[in-house]
Amino acid sequence: MSDYEPKIVGFVCNWCTYTGADLAGVSRFQYPPNFIPIRVMCSGAVDPMYVVKAMLEGADGVLIGGCHPGDCHYQSGNYKARRRASVLQELLKDLGLDEHRVWVRWISASEGKKFAETVTEFTEELRKLGPSRLREEWAL
Amino acid sequence: MNETEARARTGVLFCSCRGEIFGGLEYDELRAYAKGLPDVTFVGETAVLCDRKGQEELRKLIADHKLDRVVVAGCTPRVYEEIVGRALVAAGLNRYMFEMANLREQCVWPHRDKLRATEKAKLLLASAVGRSSMLEPLHGGRIGTKRAALVLGGGVAGMQAALDIADDGNQVHLVELTGELGGRTYQLSTTFPTHECKPDGCCIHYCRECILTPKVEDLMQHPRITVHLKSSLEEFGGALGNYRAKLKTPDGPKDIEVGTVVVATGSQMIDPDRLPEFGYGKYPDVITFLELEQLVVAARSGDNQLHRPSDGKIPRVIDFIQCVGSRDTTGRGKAHCSLVCCTFAIGEAKELKKRYPEAQIFIHYIDLRGPYRGFEEHYREARDLGIHFLRGRVAEVTMGHDGLVVVGEDIDTGKLLRIRSDLVVLAAGQEAAAGTEELGKTFRIPLDVDGFFKEYNPAFDMLHRKGIAVVGCAAGPRGIRYSVQDAKAAAAALNRLMRSGEVPVEPVRAEVSEDRCSGCRQCETVCPAGAIVMKQLADFRRGTKRWVAYVNPSQCVACGACAMTCPSKAILLSNYKMKQLLAQIEALT
Numbered sequence: 198m199s200d201y202e203p204k205i206v207g208f209v210c211n212w213c214t215y216t217g218a219d220l221a222g223v224s225r226f227q228y229p230p231n232f233i234p235i236r237v238m239c240s241g242a243v244d245p246m247y248v249v250k251a252m253l254e255g256a257d258g259v260l261i262g263g264c265h266p267g268d269c270h271y272q273s274g275n276y277k278a279r280r281r282a283s284v285l286q287e288l289l290k291d292l293g294l295d296e297h298r299v300w301v302r303w304i305s306a307s308e309g310k311k312f313a314e315t316v317t318e319f320t321e322e323l324r325k326l327g328p329s330r331l332r333e334e335w336a337l
Numbered sequence: 338m339n340e341t342e343a344r345a346r347t348g349v350l351f352c353s354c355r356g357e358i359f360g361g362l363e364y365d366e367l368r369a370y371a372k373g374l375p376d377v378t379f380v381g382e383t384a385v386l387c388d389r390k391g392q393e394e395l396r397k398l399i400a401d402h403k404l405d406r407v408v409v410a411g412c413t414p415r416v417y418e419e420i421v422g423r424a425l426v427a428a429g430l431n432r433y434m435f436e437m438a439n440l441r442e443q444c445v446w447p448h449r450d451k452l453r454a455t456e457k458a459k460l461l462l463a464s465a466v467g468r469s470s471m472l473e474p475l476h477g478g479r480i481g482t483k484r485a486a487l488v489l490g491g492g493v494a495g496m497q498a499a500l501d502i503a504d505d506g507n508q509v510h511l512v513e514l515t516g517e518l519g520g521r522t523y524q525l526s527t528t529f530p531t532h533e534c535k536p537d538g539c540c541i542h543y544c545r546e547c548i549l550t551p552k553v554e555d556l557m558q559h560p561r562i563t564v565h566l567k568s569s570l571e572e573f574g575g576a577l578g579n580y581r582a583k584l585k586t587p588d589g590p591k592d593i594e595v596g597t598v599v600v601a602t603g604s605q606m607i608d609p610d611r612l613p614e615f616g617y618g619k620y621p622d623v624i625t626f627l628e629l630e631q632l633v634v635a636a637r638s639g640d641n642q643l644h645r646p647s648d649g650k651i652p653r654v655i656d657f658i659q660c661v662g663s664r665d666t667t668g669r670g671k672a673h674c675s676l677v678c679c680t681f682a683i684g685e686a687k688e689l690k691k692r693y694p695e696a697q698i699f700i701h702y703i704d705l706r707g708p709y710r711g712f713e714e715h716y717r718e719a720r721d722l723g724i725h726f727l728r729g730r731v732a733e734v735t736m737g738h739d740g741l742v743v744v745g746e747d748i749d750t751g752k753l754l755r756i757r758s759d760l761v762v763l764a765a766g767q768e769a770a771a772g773t774e775e776l777g778k779t780f781r782i783p784l785d786v787d788g789f790f791k792e793y794n795p796a797f798d799m800l801h802r803k804g805i806a807v808v809g810c811a812a813g814p815r816g817i818r819y820s821v822q823d824a825k826a827a828a829a830a831l832n833r834l835m836r837s838g839e840v841p842v843e844p845v846r847a848e849v850s851e852d853r854c855s856g857c858r859q860c861e862t863v864c865p866a867g868a869i870v871m872k873q874l875a876d877f878r879r880g881t882k883r884w885v886a887y888v889n890p891s892q893c894v895a896c897g898a899c900a901m902t903c904p905s906k907a908i909l910l911s912n913y914k915m916k917q918l919l920a921q922i923e924a925l926t
Binding site for chain 1: 414443447450464895896901913
């Protein structure tokens with residue numbers, strides 16, 4: 198599939214990564230338009246089911262974006278997100294899914310550049326991995 | 338899929354942002370796409386939504402087209418959601434019945450490819466419309482507050498906060514660990530650069546007695562301030578408006594109830610023992626700033642002469658060593674700058690030079706930093722007085738055959754220095770006071786990289802959520818003036834909170850469905866605000882009682898950790914419910 202454009206759904210926290218994404222725009226840093234943000238209050242509130250749901254709905258990759266360790270607006274939400282995501286990645290592996298399609302990244306409100314780079318990098322990675330078959334398979 | 342009981346009437350309003358947004362998109366295509374989205378009954382556009390005219394337009398559209406919710410496709414909600422919310426309220430809708438599709442910051446600006454940006458804009462729009470179909474009106478409310486505050490720490494910041502809060506008609510409990518008020522300021526002989534005492538005696542204007550004594554008297558005599566000396570905080574709980582504290586006082590434990598809290602616990606001096614090369618503790622004439630202050634105070638009340646500790650001689654060569662434990666990268670001290678030491682050393686050097694014009698005074702510094710008004714004049718005056726400024730770190734202080742020797746370097750001339758000195762004054766820096774970490778847990782205030790309480794970002798005012806403010810050096814080193822300003826700002830904010838006798842409850846918060854709650858207490862464990870407690874509920878079916886979670890509405894910080902953790906989905910964060918997020922996700926395909 199040469200015209201394959203990966204679709205990334207991002208669950209990004211209101212305080213850091215969403216604001217970092219805004220900064221990327223304000224700074225006119227260019228990144229691939231493959232990323233669709235969904236704003237949540239805290240990365241610690243991202244239920245793994247949302248991630249699975251996004252993948253079932255056709256997302257090729259999911260990015261969970263939060264504040265840097267120690268910088269969580271709610272003190273410890275990002276630690277919860279980190280622990281949960283590593284369990285989820287193990288589970289995905291066990292279920293025969295590609296755990297590399299789920300990324301957790303800490304991007305602060307001042308890291309517009311890092312946001313743009315992360316999305317670029319993730320898009321490239323997903324291009325290499327090819328489209329996710331999940332949606333197709335679960336429609337059988 | 339997005340069925341609500343009565344079909345939603347969603348209006349999509351595109352804001353062109355003065356052409357900024359429409360120029361980067363295939364707008365007509367996008368507009369047609371929006372028309373086809375579920376529940377969308379109206380699509381319109383405006384040039385600038387955020388000005389008064391735009392908001393008036395929005396109000397009119399809501400009325401004319403009988404809209405019950407709105408999707409604004411324009412800029413980031415981070416900046417403009419307040420404005421849109423207000424316009425909705427003016428139009429008679431609940432202020433939460435809208436969603437914003439961020440076409441500017443997260444679509445047009447970072448994506449120059451017009452076609453692909455339009456494709457992404459469609460997804461952003463679909464996602465916002467999907468979510469908007471699931472929106473529910475939210476209501477905040479108000480609950481009663483105690484018109485009382487707990488002020489922890491009786492330094493200048495705590496004293497000022499106590500006075501300002503009490504003057505607004507609130508009761509104040511001022512809790513001080515030591516036996517006297519005034520904190521570190523009370524240990525100073527003068528304050529720089531604003532006030533200076535005359536070297537030849539008391540001017541009866543500017544020394545600590547003059548600055549602090551009237552303030553202490555104001556406090557002690559204030560009808561609404563209770564000063565608890567030699568006291569500390571033992572237990573703390575509750576929520577904004579209704580905190581409970583147990584104090585340990587010399588008269589035994591005391592229970593108090595307050596609406597808000599000021600944390601003014603200050604900082605502590607870095608112990609120069611941690612840097613043994615300066616000989617502190619080994620040589621009696623190596624002293625800290627605060628010890629020099631005490632010598633000056635003793636001089637004032639004695640023969641008006643400065644006597645050095647070892648033999649009582651009047652020092653003729655004095656060395657000030659700056660950044661002792663501050664800006665330290667060896668791991669023995671702290672990496673941060675303590676901010677006040679340069680101002681202080683120059684002030685003290687001037688005081689000594691005026692007292693003893695023939696004395697040789699050296700200030701060894703790395704960089705001179707004085708982020709204060711008046712510092713420049715202060716510094717120039719010191720130079721004009723003949724005080725020697727030497728840039729470079731001091732290697733060590735040793736004992737020669739006829740006294741102390743300061744060994745260091747003057748970077749500007751490249752010369753090694755060996756100065757025979759009579760008195761060495763160490764600018765020991767400031768670090769977070771002992772117990773800061775524990776207090777941080779008690780009040781749920783995070784600490785910063787240097788271990789101080791993290792300062793509130795005034796741009797994201799969280800004060801109103803908790804009513805707990807950190808002021809003065811507890812939030813990092815700062816001068817007296819800035820500590821007092823902190824205190825006044827915090828007091829003003831807390832006064833405003835308590836003034837009506839009621840505090841606001843945020844509409845976005847976690848809510849428990851008691852029917853679904855199994856009482857497993859996992860939410861209680863993960864709540865970062867301690868807002869969740871268990872309450873007993875009569876179970877009429879079984880004729881027994883069972884435990885369910887209860888969210889204290891004024892304490893909830895709306896992070897959603899509980900909702901994520903709950904295995905029974907009995908606790909949900911309003912405005913971020915599962916159906917709302919799932920609708921967003923489903924709309925992406």
